Amino acid sequence: MSAVEKVGSRGTAQSGDTVTDDFPIRVRRYGGLVxxxxxxxxxxxxxxxxxxxxxxxxxxxxLTALFGGGQMxxxxxxxxxxxxxxxFFLLFVRFWRANLPTIADGVxxxxxxxxxxxxxxxxxxxxxxxxxxxFVFWSMSALIMVLxxxxxxxxxxxxxGFVSIELQRFAVLIHASVAVFAICVWIIHVYAAFWVxxxxxxxxKGVVTGGWAWRHHRxxxxxxxxxxxxxxxxxxxxxxxxxxxxxxxxxx
Amino acid sequence: MDLTPNSFTLMRFTEWDxxxxxxxxxxxxxxxxxxxxDPGCLKACPSPGAIVQYSNGIVDFIHDNCIGCGxxxxxxxxxxxxxxxxxxxxxxxxxxxxxxxxxxxPACQKACPTQAIVFGTKEEMKGWADFRIKxxxxxxxxxxxxxDPPGVGGTHVMYVLHHADRPxxxxxxxxxxxxxxxxxVWKGVTKYLGMALMGxxxxxxxxxxxxxxxxxxxxxxxxxxxxxxxxxxSGGEDARA
Ligand code: HEM
Ligand code: SF4
Ligand code: SF4
Numbered sequence: 001m002s003a004v005e006k007v008g009s010r011g012t013a014q015s016g017d018t019v020t021d022d023f024p025i026r027v028r029r030y031g032g033l034v035x036x037x038x039x040x041x042x043x044x045x046x047x048x049x050x051x052x053x054x055x056x057x058x059x060x061x062x063l064t065a066l067f068g069g070g071q072m073x074x075x076x077x078x079x080x081x082x083x084x085x086x087x088f089f090l091l092f093v094r095f096w097r098a099n100l101p102t103i104a105d106g107v108x109x110x111x112x113x114x115x116x117x118x119x120x121x122x123x124x125x126x127x128x129x130x131x132x133x134x135f136v137f138w139s140m141s142a143l144i145m146v147l148x149x150x151x152x153x154x155x156x157x158x159x160x161g162f163v164s165i166e167l168q169r170f171a172v173l174i175h176a177s178v179a180v181f182a183i184c185v186w187i188i189h190v191y192a193a194f195w196v197x198x199x200x201x202x203x204x205k206g207v208v209t210g211g212w213a214w215r216h217h218r219x220x221x222x223x224x225x226x227x228x229x230x231x232x233x234x235x236x237x238x239x240x241x242x243x244x245x246x247x248x249x250x251x252x
Numbered sequence: 253m254d255l256t257p258n259s260f261t262l263m264r265f266t267e268w269d270x271x272x273x274x275x276x277x278x279x280x281x282x283x284x285x286x287x288x289x290d291p292g293c294l295k296a297c298p299s300p301g302a303i304v305q306y307s308n309g310i311v312d313f314i315h316d317n318c319i320g321c322g323x324x325x326x327x328x329x330x331x332x333x334x335x336x337x338x339x340x341x342x343x344x345x346x347x348x349x350x351x352x353x354x355x356x357x358p359a360c361q362k363a364c365p366t367q368a369i370v371f372g373t374k375e376e377m378k379g380w381a382d383f384r385i386k387x388x389x390x391x392x393x394x395x396x397x398x399x400d401p402p403g404v405g406g407t408h409v410m411y412v413l414h415h416a417d418r419p420x421x422x423x424x425x426x427x428x429x430x431x432x433x434x435x436x437v438w439k440g441v442t443k444y445l446g447m448a449l450m451g452x453x454x455x456x457x458x459x460x461x462x463x464x465x466x467x468x469x470x471x472x473x474x475x476x477x478x479x480x481x482x483x484x485x486s487g488g489e490d491a492r493a
Pocket of ligand 2: 297303320324325
């Protein structure tokens, strides 16, 4: 059994994640395309939240001015929703595997008081994501699904003729309630990125420091270091080139 | 036939075999906005000033402020507003608010040759209705009565019905209309609870940051990470062996 396989069964590194040759060590967490994908998602969700709240209550109707008036807001909101769905789907395909729950997530959640108190010493070693990030990931996935399906039902301009008014009433109620939860999850998500220092770099530059990875995602860091080492060894010493090299090393 | 953005009213016509009398009855009513005292359309509308209720009871759509969202359709218990595919604004009977404002009756009443439609203050109209109801009762329609449904606070368009006990006979006129409970929840508790929840999330973040503060990576973390790499690269003691 090779080292990479062994580690792979407990790690969550994704293709493109690597440790760099910098000193001190830095870790590449997201490539350029993924970051672009994330920011399209983020911007469209922010626009959806604002334009949605503008239609949520007359008290917030003034927000429609940001979109060029009420008619424009009403017209554009569902289209941004479609952008979000496509964009989030691409993120989903990329991230879902690394967001599967693990035993360590349960331990981490039991120590949630330590988590929010910045007592990281007591927490278990984690892969690429912690249970909080996974919660954001899965709840957003579910909420966006509900938002898009109810959103289409109340898209009056194109679909009013296909759905009964009674169904539209239920759809608009669900759409508004679920949007509230999505916005709350989103606030938590953005706050977490701000609270946990060093995280923002992951989504701007794509890179975090080794210390950040050690502190928050140690299993992931260890896996990347091992992968890197296995690769270095493999390229420097082609497996069968020199029989004098102890076999155990490349097998490690 | 149905209401459209261009036709605000139409006659709905039902042929009904009265099982009690064996008579075939023609039940006709003029469909259109009922000008509810508690208008569901107004409750649902997100755009301030797109729907207004005048002191004379007329509920009017101000098209300059309408954004075409269709929420009024969901709010209305009578299925009245229609959105134009041309200018994406909602339309319905205005009770000729412009004519009424200058002391005239609405055009439908003016045009009606038989006084099937009459116009006046609500009190006058109730008096007129009593007179018609007595007449109907004297002709054997014992359930004759006024349609002024209390579920929407009464309406400013009222019908004298021969069978006021069964309004739905009249091409599905709602027996006991009220603003849908779903709409009430949507425009009531959802709005307040929703604003509270979103506000609470933001406040929770601020408070957490003020009390606990940022989670910072330490020098030690950086050194530990560096050591992890150095140990691997230096070979020798292989942690995983
Ligand atoms: C504009 C505000 C936003 C900011 C500042 C922000 C910031 C970040 C940061 C820093 C990360 C990296 C976290 C890490 O690598 O550990 C991240 C990851 C992520 N973001 Fe955002 N984000 C925003 C909006 C959104 C929105 C609107 C969505 C989706 C609806 C979203 C979905 C995700 C997902 C799925 C991840 C991957 C992490 C995971 O799987 O848990 N983000 N975001
Ligand atoms: S379509 Fe116009 S009148 Fe109807 S709820 Fe929307 S803004 Fe108000
Ligand atoms: S009948 Fe419908 S459109 Fe007319 S006032 Fe009542 S709720 Fe509004």
